[in-house]
Amino acid sequence: MPLAATHTTVPVVVDDAKCIADKGCTVCVDVCPLDVLRISDLTGKAYMAYDECWYCMPCEADCPTGAVKVNIPYLLR
Amino acid sequence: MHHIGTYVLPMPNGETVKKAVYRQLRRARILISNRFMATRLLTSKDGRVAGAIAVNTRTAEFLVLKAKAVILCMGAAGRLGLPTSGYMFGTYENAANSGDGYAMAYHAGAALANLECFQINPLIKDYNGPACAYVAGPFGAYTANNQGSRFIECDYWSGQMMLEFYNELQSGKGPVFLKLNHLHENTISEIEHTLHKVERPTRGLFHEGRNTDYRKEMIEMHISEIGFCSGHSASGVFVDEFARTTVRGLYAAGDMASVPHNYMLGAFTNGSIAGEDAMGFAQENDFAEFDTADVAREKERVLAPTRREDGIPPNQIEYKTRRLVNDYLQPPKVTRKFELGQKRLDEVRDDMNNAMLVQNAHELMRSLEAHSILDCADMAVSASLYRTESRWGLYHLRTDYPEKDNENWFCHTLLRKQDGRMTNEKRAVAPYIVPIADEEKDLYDKQRIRASA
Helix, strand or coil, X not given: CCCCCCCCCCCEEECCCCCXXXXXXXXXXXXXCCCCEEXXXXXXXXXXXXXXXXXXXXXXXXXXXXXXXXXXXXXXX | CCCCCCCCCCCCCHHHHHHHHHHHHHHCCXXXXXXXXXEEEEECCCCCEEEEEEEECCCCCEEEEECCCEEECCCCECCCCCCCCCCCCCCCCCXXXXXXXXXXXXXXXXXXXXXXXXECCEXXXXXXXXXXXXXXXXXXXXXXXXXXXXXXXCCCCCHHHHHHHHHHXXXXXXXXXXXXXXXXXXXXXXXXXXXXXXXXXXXXXXXXXXXXXXXXCCEEEEECCCEECCCCCCCEECCCCCCEXXXXXXXXXXXXXXXXXXXXXXXXXXXXXXXXXXXHHHHHXXXXXXXXXXXXXXXXXHHHHHCCCCCECHHHHHHHHHHHHHHHHCCCECHHHHHHHHHHHHHHHHHHHHHECCCCHHHHHHHHHHHHHHHHXXXXXXXXXXXXXXXXXXXXXXXXXXXCCHHHHCXXXXXXXXXXXXXXXXXXXXXXCCCCCHHHHCHHHHCECCCCC
């Protein structure tokens, strides 16, 4: 199956400077009802792995360091 | 919520409910297993529920659960139609609710009621969240046309209200808006606080991005895509007053159980009733036997998309299904369109069964959701073609049968799987426990504002 490489915007943005996933935090990943956040093997930080966002906010609300920002997805903004 | 909008009671501390429920669960030491997605129910030869099969959404591990009783509370079918934004997860319902409960109940042989009554909501355009005119209404806000005028008596959601919304658009007086800018600053602040805190918390962010201020602009609304729901609509798995479905030992509660307009309060109440009856049932009955061949068959169905080298990803199967739902099933319902739509959906089903491909557990979860979505689409077609009548405003509107026909259709419809095929039948409406006052009987036929001197 071909992988069409097109860039995309994703609604949830993580500030790596504030993210403590590399210290073992998985809060945003755990609270997402759509299971679209992941911790990167490369950076050790959280990121949005799938553009399947309900812009519902638990990730931003529950992040202990305020590293997560939920934007309205571009297609609806 | 009063049915004709006389009052509404918002839940100012709504966000605390889930935490309170969770504390109770922990106190009672209930075992909670997350990340296991139920895919099919198991039943015995004599049609009793025997348990369920589930798949882990991170590891793809299978779980076979034996149970004396099962309560389904898997939410509405919120990913049936496609939002006009094209963004598949920008849904009104929780986007994780893809109608799996409806599909599971159907395949277990349970009857589903009133699926021809589609959920169609008046939402904030593009954001696709509720405009909540019924919350703002008691404060003096109202639904308005492009001239800023009222056109309906009651802002509370009903098939009739949505039909008037539709009529307003057809007459060129659209779009339809939520109007607050005529209210006092204090009133607007109060409404804004309730809506932005209690409903969807990103609503404020959306309006900010559009530079929409309730004090200055009206909020543009639109007619949503279709779904199945009982929390805010009227269709779901058939249940009796003990939350029992037509399959012994199987219960349903919440948005997926056919208890019209029951909302959260109804979900909790019916859930509680289901729990109590299920406990009694489990005490009186032993486990039912199921066929292990059913488990093997289900594993094959689930894993089929993992066994291909090339194919179509589940997001394209889903997008196409939902786009077809929009094209062919969105009311006003036209028989010819439904027939064409069914053909197109059958072709997608072929592709789903023979060419869908997944490459990780997350995609596997989405592929299973795609199955449920397509099942719900088929059910929407079947039930709609069965009721040869228009009944509850836009939700039912059939151009080939535009009139209400109480003589033949003052009844529920039940859809179920028989010999592997979708069948429909009528079910009589039970006598009303609370009679409807004479002056309320035709209230919904008088929704449009009338000029009076």
